[in-house]
Amino acid sequence: MVLWKLSDPERQRKKRSRWIKLDKTKNEIREKIWGILEKEEVALFPGARGRIPNFRGAEMAARLLPTLPEWHRALHIKANPDSPQRPVRHLALSSGKTIYMAVPRLREKKCFIKLDPSKISSQKFHEASSIKGAFRYGLPVHPKEIPQIDTFDGAKPLFLNRGKKRRSVSTLSIPRASDRGVEWVDLIVAGSVAVNRKGSRVGKGGGYSDLEYAIGREFGLEYL
Numbered sequence: 001m002v003l004w005k006l007s008d009p010e011r012q013r014k015k016r017s018r019w020i021k022l023d024k025t026k027n028e029i030r031e032k033i034w035g036i037l038e039k040e041e042v043a044l045f046p047g048a049r050g051r052i053p054n055f056r057g058a059e060m061a062a063r064l065l066p067t068l069p070e071w072h073r074a075l076h077i078k079a080n081p082d083s084p085q086r087p088v089r090h091l092a093l094s095s096g097k098t099i100y101m102a103v104p105r106l107r108e109k110k111c112f113i114k115l116d117p118s119k120i121s122s123q124k125f126h127e128a129s130s131i132k133g134a135f136r137y138g139l140p141v142h143p144k145e146i147p148q149i150d151t152f153d154g155a156k157p158l159f160l161n162r163g164k165k166r167r168s169v170s171t172l173s174i175p176r177a178s179d180r181g182v183e184w185v186d187l188i189v190a191g192s193v194a195v196n197r198k199g200s201r202v203g204k205g206g207g208y209s210d211l212e213y214a215i216g217r218e219f220g221l222e223y224l
Helices: 008-039 058-062 069-073 083-094 122-128 131-137 208-218
Strands: 076-079 098-102 112-115 139-141 187-189
Touching: 058 083, 069 187, 076 083, 083 098, 083 122, 112 131, 122 131
Parallel strands: 076 098, 076 187
Antiparallel strands: 098 112, 112 139
């Protein structure tokens, strides 16, 4: 048996080739979805291409969240500022959940806006769920100011992307944050262009969801 050891340049070339192929596949998926939304005339302002598309039915999709046990358990949510997620942000505020919304394109040092429903009039929830309203009624925060997750007796929090095995949060016996007197971000709602039945997602291609996650991890924020 002969084992061939790739030189560093050759290994890098093969690695780049795999990434190029993956990017091409992702772009094909994006173009297909954007095309379908335009063809069926269900894309809403500001349009489909080049972004997480807003669409007819976004509000109906948001209303499905209360059917999930993870939604009921969550008290602190990290969300994107995408237009189709506005109904989600409105629902979260109306349900008494605190939102940490990323600043569009992460262009500020305090790159998250904290929306605390206890500090906003319920009559202003709809306005506060918009990007403009979030800046008006929310509090800009640095990633290090976002609540962290800690371990506790009786159950072990499951951190995403740690190890090869992944389990659903719903399989763990986790008490509500209010029962423990602590705060943590216990749910991420990520805008997507396409999602498959295994949960893999494709965004608009800017990498902002990944950056938001990475920034949180850099400052010690763990996600349940």
